[in-house]
Amino acid sequence: EIVLTQSPGTLSLSPGERVTLSCRASQSLARNSLAWYQQKPGQAPRLLFYYASTRATGIPDRFSGSGSGTDFSLTISRLEPEDFAVYYCQLYGTSPSSTFGQGTRLEIK
Amino acid sequence: QVQLVESGGGVVQPGMSLRLSCAASGFIFSDYGMHWVRQAPGKGPEWMGVVSHDGGTKFYADSMKGRLTISRDNSKNMLYLQLSSLRGEDAAVYYCAKEPVKYSSAWYFLHWGQGTLVTVSS
Secondary structure, three states, rough: OOEEEOOEEEEEEOOOOOOEEEEEEEEOOOHHEEEEEEEOOOOOOOEEEEOOOOOOOOOOOOOEEEEEEEEEEEEEEEHHHHHHEEEEEEOOOOOOOEEEEEOOOEEOO | EEEEEEOOEEEEEOOEEEEEEEEEEOOOOOOOOOOEEEEEEOOOOEEEEEEEOOOOOOEEOOHOOOOOEEEEEOOOOEEEEEOOOOOOOEEEEEEEOOOOOOOOOOOOOOOOOEEEEEEOOO
């Protein structure tokens, strides 16, 4: 079973700053089958990227996804107030199963 | 537009069974695999299982095997979850989610329901 580890657990930053979130897989992911989600309290997760770097419809270009193999990143170039949320990565496509990371909480400093 | 609406949540006693429904609209339901994902309070989402577009193939998370049954009724555009022998750690918000590409194995999720809360308590 492939395990996803997200780091850091929590980040305290200010609007306007740049941030990179990490998601590391315990084994290499076939076809970079990794997705990123944003979740705000009381809401379902919102898809940001799939296949590591393909931006979902409507996602602002200040968000970018990158990585391959076992190391993946989500970068927000300039934080907006609405970006403070929890971010999850998800692996899929490597077996008839799927796994989410434990999340990174982005909070306002 | 795609709409997924879960129902059936509430308080369930330990040891009892849970049956949830997900009503789908806005797309050709019988073309897409459908998934259940749950999220315990303060935790990340947990993938539970999937049923293929025609109901003929199902996969479940190892942690759920033996307790979980996912089914669908394409004539009614409905997805179902049945989870037996509930325990405290099954308390969560349960979401149904739609695969983004028909007849595929791309298990990331653009469309989710709003979720239904299940509490396990005597």
